[in-house]
Amino acid sequence: MKLLENMAMPWEQVREVPVIYHITGAMTFVNEVPKVIPPVYHAQWASMWLSMRREKRDRRPFKGMRFTPFDDEESPLDYGANILDTEPTEAIQTDLDEEEDAPDLDWFYDHKPLTKKYKATNTDFIDNNFYLFEPKAFFTAKAMNMAIPGGARFEPLHRDAESYDDDWNELNGINKVTFVSRSVPFGDRYVVGTLSIQSSQWTNNQDSGCSTCQELLKDYVLNELHKRKPKPQSKKDLFRQLKNTKFFKTTRLHWAEVGLQFCRQGYNMLNLLIHGKNLNYLHLDCDMNLKPVKTLTTKEQKKNCHVQYRLRNVDALQLADGLQFTFAHVGQLTGMYQYKYKLMKQIRQCKDLKHVIYYCFNTGAVGKDPGVSFWAPGWRVRLFFMRGIIPRLEIYSPDSLKVKTVKEWRKPLQNNVLKGEHAPVFFC
Secondary structure: OHHHHOOOOOOOOOOEEEEEEEOOOOOEEEOOOOOOOHHHHHHHHHHHHHHHHHHHHHOOOOOOOOOOOOOOOOOEOOHHHHOOOOOOOOOOOOOOOOOOOHHHOOOOOOOOOOHHHHHHHOOOOOOHHHOOOOHHHHHHHHHOOEEOOOOOEOOOOOOOOOOOOOOOOOOOOOOOOEEOOOOOOOHHHHOOOOOOOOOOOOOOOOOOOOOOOHHHHHHHHHHHHHOOOOOOOOOOOHHHHHHOOOOEEEEEEEHHHHHHHHHHHHHHHHHHHHHHOOOOOEEEOOOOOEEEOOOOOOOOOEOOHHHHHHOOOOOHHHHHHHHHHHHHOHHHHHOHHHOOHHHHHHHHHHHHHHHHHHHHHOOHHHOOOOOOOOOHHHHHHHHHHHHHHHHHHHHHHHHHHHHHHHHHHOOOOOOOOOOOOOOOOOOO
């Protein structure tokens, strides 16, 4: 899943990812959580939409990738011998104007543009979805004895308050419930002395709330006030523990190289599992398909979409078109629904997204020829499916292994000693 999350975007020629690998080369883990700034990310993909439509309009006829690009019987390419010295073709990038787009020229197509600056300058943003539904707002209402329209109504928090020289009015009366108008969220801005107040910033969202949840809101605030802070616990990080051992090292590798390593390592693991279960009548090809045992034949070498791009067999637009076709036709290309039929939900989602993208992409002078290369929506569906299925696999796999082991333990010992004979029995 981490490999798919960190896949190179269409505007990047090559992407390097930090990895943790075993010194024997048996396992490789991608150790990065991709984070983006939503407005910048949307702007980058919007520029891709315009560039891809313009490229498809100008390129006639468009030659797509051959599918499937995989060969069943040949192992993956060696990255150092075939790809390392090959320069990739140009990525898809919009030509920016030096005057109009001068502020964006230096960073618009970087890997993580403006991430540190965005965090430093936008830490005080308030999510409008939670305006007036946050502990600070409710604590302020309870402390000032205010009643939010449609919200909870609290008892006075400080009954024996000190006497002030100021005159009492409708905002600072201690024993008086104040109903706040919709135009003023809290009256604490106009009060000279207040007690136990946590103020909230004003936004344009002036929803009055749900009038049927007053008791629930009251209980929620009381629970939040009496809640104890959780004890600090050390967060267990598997990758951090692996890095502290002498068997794992860290480095940065190209995304295509890590993908080839994953293919080879996954093939080896499945092959060992098949032989461990004594399924000698099955053969696992390099496309992860189980077939009856047969004589292997030498065919064309296996290349996936990104490997073909690195070998300069296809350009960036053909790569994007191939990825879009792959994400939209996963069921047809792999037959995964045969093993998990619930996957049909994601397959239908990708098909619906494909029809929507085709309808919007092929309008006007672009035409209905091949070359629709906008693959972000289908990629997103696959990522969310992987995020949901991996925890279930983590639960299922150890349980199935445990069941198999317990069955082996419970097998009765075979006694080959006949009646009237005495033979020593050895236990290993």
